[in-house]
Amino acid sequence: MEMDHIYGNVCADNTESYRASQATLKATTKVQIPLLIIGAILLLGVAVLGTLTYKYASKLSDEQKKFALMDAQYKNISAVLNNTDAQYKDLLATYNISSGKLSDEQKKFALMDAQYKDISAVLNNTDAKYKDLLATYNICSAKCSCRACPEGWKHHRETCYLFSSSKRNWEGSRDHCITLGGHLVIVNDQEEQHFLAAQAKDVHHWIGLNDLAVEGQWRWVDNKSLSETGVVFWFKRSNLNQADEPDNWKQEDPSGENCASISLHNGDWQDNSCKTNNLFVCETLASS
Template sequence: MSSGAIYRKCEEPEDIGNKASMASRKAGGFLLQHCRCGSNETSISILFIVNAVSFVLWTIIVAVLFSKYSDMTRELEQLQTNQTSLGENGSNMQKEVKQLHSSQSAYGSRLDNGLQKMENDQNGLKSNMSERLADTQRERDKIWAETFRLQDALYKMNSSACRVCPAGWVLNRGQCYYFQEQEKQWSFAKQSCKDQGGYLVIINDNDEQTFLNSKKKSITYWIGLSDRQTENKFFWVDGSSPTYTHWNPREPNNADRGEDCVEMVTTGWWNDRECGGTTNGWICEKSWKC
């Protein structure tokens, strides 16, 4: 269709009444009529422009949204990375806490063991010191008793012609000892000591044993110990059980089933042997009395 035809269509008269009503329409109605009078090409151009602008706006909006989405994705990935790192740090810290707790427990256990050992050592030391103190007290009492005994003896000696021990006897801690050198049986030695007012020696402790070793000769001596009544149950001649012994290694052994009497050999050790045999001598003992 030519442009002239379009123009004429737009200018075709209307009814006079219609014209009057058109004149009284609002500006909005005039604009609508004006638009209706526009060409199709103009409408298409405006529509194209609107679509283009809409497309551009949508493109910008999509780009902005995509950019925001990308930023949010990166931030989310960063947050996930941070969360993973925090989780690993938390796991490492938990391991360190467990290791620290384990080390603390081990240290506490060692400390408790050390304190317990110190307490045990202290208790042992106290017990040992108590025993030593008691031994010292007993030795002191013995020394004082011996001192008073000697003082009394000296007083009696000064006031009379009394001698400390008979001739040939040796004094030690208030006891007199006689070392007889004669080869006789155990029963003979026992009776000989009795005839002299004493008895075959009874050895009560290591001090007495040491004294006898220092005074005897390198020969064998009978002592007052035997198990003649009951095998392997030894008694001194006064009927008391021994509180101290000085047996030779692997003795007593009752060799040949007849060793019931005890001798002191050259080294000072004790040995059981037959009572009917003989030794080089015997040792008598008696308390000193003035």
């Protein structure tokens, strides 16, 4: 009977040890598998967001639709991360409860925990870069409303300007601007005049102003008079013996000077013979 009692105790101890080992194995497996899934999701999220960030950065100024798509995908990835983070915390709590039973897996868990934190740091850094790009995009939107100009044209205040590299007479310049989808430039205010003068760099450029119809009645190519636009920048001579512009000088062309250009004198206007070949400035609205 005494031997039977000892044998019974031994069997009971082995059974309890086996059950404890099985419970530990199951708990370990439950923790490892979700954490491996979390790591895979986070790595996939970082790769996707990194690709989107690269594409967005290379086409920021003229890719508004792609930006909207990227923004939506970013929010989706953020939602996945938040959900994954909540699952991670639940698993961490489960691990802490079971830590007394999982002592053999502590090193593996510590490694996975470090990897999770590394991935989170990378994602947070990517998130910061995304926000920087978003801020840059918003600055661009505020300044230029994401409008674009044809190649070779200069953008200024919602308008595109082409400063020609070839010379034509006034009518040829007017017609060429029309073929390009614009017109000879019309000056509407002091700020635009400063911009044109700076870009012309003291070289004659035709502008869209003439008095071909009626001498002395200057009109723009859209048929508005100078009194309607309200701005006048004719060159004024300091020599009292010489007339200010427009002076309709007829020494070179008996028909007079009936077309206006930006002059060599700080970009102020002067009249010239319409037959003269000059550089010219076209303008058109920037496209959205």
